[in-house]
Amino acid sequence: MKAQPLPDLSRCAVHTVTTKPWPIGTAIEKYARAGFGGITVWRDTLVGRDPLVVGKQIRDAGLRNTALVRGGFFCYGNEEERAKALEDNRLALREAEATGAPMVVLVCGARPEQSLGESREQIRDGIAELLPEAEARGVVLAIEPLHPMYADTRSAVNTLASANDMAEGLDSPWVGLAVDVYHLWWDPDLYAQIRRCGKNGNLTAFHVCDWRVPTEDFLLDRGLMGEGCIDVPGIRAVVEEAGFTGFNEVEIFSKRRWEGDQDAWLADIARACREAV
Numbered sequence: 001m002k003a004q005p006l007p008d009l010s011r012c013a014v015h016t017v018t019t020k021p022w023p024i025g026t027a028i029e030k031y032a033r034a035g036f037g038g039i040t041v042w043r044d045t046l047v048g049r050d051p052l053v054v055g056k057q058i059r060d061a062g063l064r065n066t067a068l069v070r071g072g073f074f075c076y077g078n079e080e081e082r083a084k085a086l087e088d089n090r091l092a093l094r095e096a097e098a099t100g101a102p103m104v105v106l107v108c109g110a111r112p113e114q115s116l117g118e119s120r121e122q123i124r125d126g127i128a129e130l131l132p133e134a135e136a137r138g139v140v141l142a143i144e145p146l147h148p149m150y151a152d153t154r155s156a157v158n159t160l161a162s163a164n165d166m167a168e169g170l171d172s173p174w175v176g177l178a179v180d181v182y183h184l185w186w187d188p189d190l191y192a193q194i195r196r197c198g199k200n201g202n203l204t205a206f207h208v209c210d211w212r213v214p215t216e217d218f219l220l221d222r223g224l225m226g227e228g229c230i231d232v233p234g235i236r237a238v239v240e241e242a243g244f245t246g247f248n249e250v251e252i253f254s255k256r257r258w259e260g261d262q263d264a265w266l267a268d269i270a271r272a273c274r275e276a277v
């Protein structure tokens with residue numbers, strides 16, 4: 001009997017943070033050789049490198065650059081912090097353009113010293129202020145709602161409904177949303193909000209991993225698709241129904257996996273992309 005051909009990985013991308021020990025050149029070479037179609041570039045990998053050269057390396061390897069991660073952190077306590085946050089986001093937009101990334105993913109920020117409402121206003125105003133530069137560089141600002149456990153310091157945008165509200169309020173082709181299963185899987189309103197997001201043209205990215213049971217570290221113990229309790233294929237199906245045709249971006253922060261052999265880890269990721277997304 002002939003074996004069924006495995007689904008290919010041309011619609012799967014890997015976030016460089018997933019294989020954190022590898023420098024960007026190694027990640028590009030290994031992802032391409034494994035058959036992945038894309039790479040999502042984290043900014044720490046660009047330190048000390050020319051982003052134009054990195055962009056060329058990605059294209060030469062036959063990979064698509066799906067996004068630059070991350071901008072955001074818009075919340076501030078004084079004018080100096082506000083200006084600094086905007087400057088860093090402008091740098092992110094320039095880096096995205098130089099590497100050929102169509103979007104910058106935003107971890108929007110939060111400050112425990114102020115109300116979430118105040119933080120949300122600062123986030124919305126920060127994004128609005130960057131829109132002319134996003135348009136000039138041809139780079140979308142993609143709001144990524146984060147799980148509410150990160151509402152203290154990482155993001156005051158915690159549900160897809162609230163991200164949809166913000167994107168619709170900003171009403172710009174240069175604003176989009178990144179749907180990450182890790183942050184949103186628990187939400188009883190998720191499917192309806194994904195449909196709303198797609199209908200309004202704001203669904204720009206889809207991030208996958210899994211929720212390990214028990215989760216031992218709420219930042220650095222994400223699971224590989226299929227080893228936790230998130231219905232990744234179910235969410236992907238709704239995302240596709242909503243009109244999304246982009247990549248499954250594998251984004252896994254895992255201290256355990258980073259300590260192990262990265263080639264074996266990438267092979268596990270490839271298998272999970274074929275079998276559990």
Ligand code: ZN
Pocket residue numbers: 144178180207251
């Ligand atoms: Zn994500």
